[in-house]
Amino acid sequence: MMKTFAEDAEFLQDELVSWRRHIHQNPEVGMDTHNTAAFIKAKLEEMGYETKYVAGTGVTAIAGGKKSGKCFLIRGDIDALPVTEEADVEFKSTNGAMHACGHDFHAAMLLGAAKLLKAYEDEIPGQIKFMFQPAEENLKGAKAMVEDGILENPKVDAAAMFHVMTGTPLPTGTIVIPNPGPSTAASDWFDIVIKGKGGHGAMPHKSVDPLNVISHLHLALQELNSREIAPDDIVALTIGMMKGGTTSNVIPDTAEMHGTLRTYDKETRVYLNERIPQIAKSVAQTFRAEAEVTMIEGTATVTNDATVTEPLYESLKEVFGNVVRSDQRGGGSEDFAYVSDKVPAVMMIISAGNSMDGYTLPVHHPKVVFDENVLSVGAAGYAVAALSWLSKNQ
Numbered sequence: 226m227m228k229t230f231a232e233d234a235e236f237l238q239d240e241l242v243s244w245r246r247h248i249h250q251n252p253e254v255g256m257d258t259h260n261t262a263a264f265i266k267a268k269l270e271e272m273g274y275e276t277k278y279v280a281g282t283g284v285t286a287i288a289g290g291k292k293s294g295k296c297f298l299i300r301g302d303i304d305a306l307p308v309t310e311e312a313d314v315e316f317k318s319t320n321g322a323m324h325a326c327g328h329d330f331h332a333a334m335l336l337g338a339a340k341l342l343k344a345y346e347d348e349i350p351g352q353i354k355f356m357f358q359p360a361e362e363n364l365k366g367a368k369a370m371v372e373d374g375i376l377e378n379p380k381v382d383a384a385a386m387f388h389v390m391t392g393t394p395l396p397t398g399t400i401v402i403p404n405p406g407p408s409t410a411a412s413d414w415f416d417i418v419i420k421g422k423g424g425h426g427a428m429p430h431k432s433v434d435p436l437n438v439i440s441h442l443h444l445a446l447q448e449l450n451s452r453e454i455a456p457d458d459i460v461a462l463t464i465g466m467m468k469g470g471t472t473s474n475v476i477p478d479t480a481e482m483h484g485t486l487r488t489y490d491k492e493t494r495v496y497l498n499e500r501i502p503q504i505a506k507s508v509a510q511t512f513r514a515e516a517e518v519t520m521i522e523g524t525a526t527v528t529n530d531a532t533v534t535e536p537l538y539e540s541l542k543e544v545f546g547n548v549v550r551s552d553q554r555g556g557g558s559e560d561f562a563y564v565s566d567k568v569p570a571v572m573m574i575i576s577a578g579n580s581m582d583g584y585t586l587p588v589h590h591p592k593v594v595f596d597e598n599v600l601s602v603g604a605a606g607y608a609v610a611a612l613s614w615l616s617k618n619q
């Protein structure tokens with residue numbers, strides 16, 4: 226049956242392209258994916274599925290259930306980025322948002338998997354749950370869907386997702402399965418306001434200069450990575466924005482700093498979330514100022530579980546051949562972490578255009594283009610992943 230999926234999916238290619246282009250041309254951002262969700266819901270219902278909205282603009286449906294067994298979840302995110310499209314394609318979006326991360330592919334591929342699985346529904350040894358998720362880019366959607374019960378009724382036993390990738394030498398359709406362990410970074414943010422005392426630039430002693438404080442703080446925070454984190458641990462602490470002052474001879478009252486923290490190790494994440502406010506407050510105090518610190522929780526690390534990665538690797542390799550392993554950790558984040566925190570899961574990558582064929586730009590670039598030939602492989606890949614795990618875990 227699994228080999229048939231790969232062949233059947235090729236017949237779906239034109240339909241997959243039309244779904245993908247429709248979604249691409251009508252991008253929606255964050256949790257506001259109302260039309261995208263309605264489109265997906267309507268397509269699923271045309272296929273004969275009962276559907277449900279989850280967390281407002283998420284959509285779910287279930288295939289199988291005639292034979293008893295476990296429940297496997299496959300997830301595709303459906304949101305776009307607030308980026309104006311500059312790609313030279315005929316189905317370019319014009320509303321100021323863009324599917325620059327390829328989530329239009331994930332949505333179309335997961336719909337394709339639903340169509341493939343419907344034809345063999347009676348033979349599914351258990352249930353396959355589809356998770357069409359909004360708001361991946363702002364890391365809110367998976368959390369909202371988990372809180373709204375996507376992992377319950379029926380209870381999900383394991384899960385998988387695909388993300389498309391461009392700009393690497395891997396031929397289109399190559400599937401990358403990570404080695405067990407973490408594959409994306411945990412991501413948090415922080416906002417710091419330094420409160421000093423404004424005054425005349427000629428009389429600094431009568432002021433508390435927040436710009437001086439923020440300069441020391443910037444350097445102090447960089448020492449965390451250098452002096453307090455083990456050399457084999459990976460951390461990125463970036464301060465992407467510092468603001469304060471209006472002109473050269475006035476000391477301002479306040480200055481602000483905004484940064485992001487990426488970690489892989491759970492304990493390191495907790496440790497740095499404590500150290501950043503401590504350092505900000507003590508540096509501010511050293512120079513007679515005050516620091517107001519807000520730590521904002523982003524998302525945890527996506528953890529790939531051996532009980533999912535290994536059987537999926539074997540099955541996908543058997544069906545598609547073009548499957549490779551990787552132990553590379555990406556610096557990006559992925560809110561599928563909210564799923565992989567609760568059930569054994571894997572985050573798989575699929576090449577949607579290789580750099581040698583001209584697909585040189587990475588995702589998120591306003592000019593990025595993707596190779597649509599990946600669509601049928603991705604649709605079949607989702608179906609094979611789900612079915613093979615259920616067959617091996619009866």
Ligand SMILES: [Zn+2]
Pocket residue numbers: 326362588589
């Ligand atoms: Zn993205």
Ligand SMILES: [Zn+2]
Pocket residue numbers: 326327328361388
């Ligand atoms: Zn993405």
